[in-house]
Amino acid sequence: MNNHENSSYPAKKPAQADNKNLMAIAQYLKDGQFGHKKSIPPLEQWHPKHCGAMDLKVKANGEWWHEGQLIKRQALINLFSTVLWKEDGKFYLKTPVEQIEIEVEDEPLFIQQVDQVEIDGQTYLQLTSTTDDVIIVDDAHQIFMREYADEMRPYVHMRFGMNALIQRAAFLHLVSMGELYENDQGGTQLTLKSGNLLLQLGT
Known part of the structure; x- marks a missing residue:
């Protein structure tokens, strides 16, 4: 810079x-x-x-x-x-x-760590931001893909209408926790589970 x-x-x-x-x-x-x-x-x-x-x-x-x-x-x-x-x-x-x-420029919050935690006998995805936010992926805090600067990037819904970008190393860890497969269009689909929530992301 x-x-x-x-x-x-x-x-x-x-x-x-x-x-x-x-x-x-x-x-x-x-x-x-x-x-x-x-x-x-x-x-x-x-x-x-x-x-x-x-x-x-x-x-x-x-x-x-x-x-x-x-x-x-x-x-x-x-x-x-x-x-x-x-x-x-x-x-x-x-x-x-x-x-x-x-x-x-894009979003003001950034996820740097991904973990799996057990809550009431169910496994949830837990995300930690660079600014010490801890988020459990659920219906109100879902992971999604969105284009920025000609590339698809992963985000999670946070608070007050804001999202957090899931940084590359954290996303690779997230991928290891899910299942990757090719969809009918020849693209790659990532399936993630957090509690009862099932997420399917086109990567």
């Missing part, structure tokens, strides 16, 4: 204001302990005013960039992931007092 790739960022706010906003949100989340592992605040109950846009971008490869700089502190990314909100096709950081638009 080089700096000219970030020249497309809209100059919607002075950099100083952006940085102040980002740090203010981080401090608010820490004070409220909303950033605790696996703890998602009740965003659907908050109705703040829209406060414009911030020069914050989540790239399709999982990187977070702020004002042209790569955010390297995973703890900070984990914190902001708890207040990600999607509305009318746009992505925001949302608190009780403000809702700030950010840019997301």
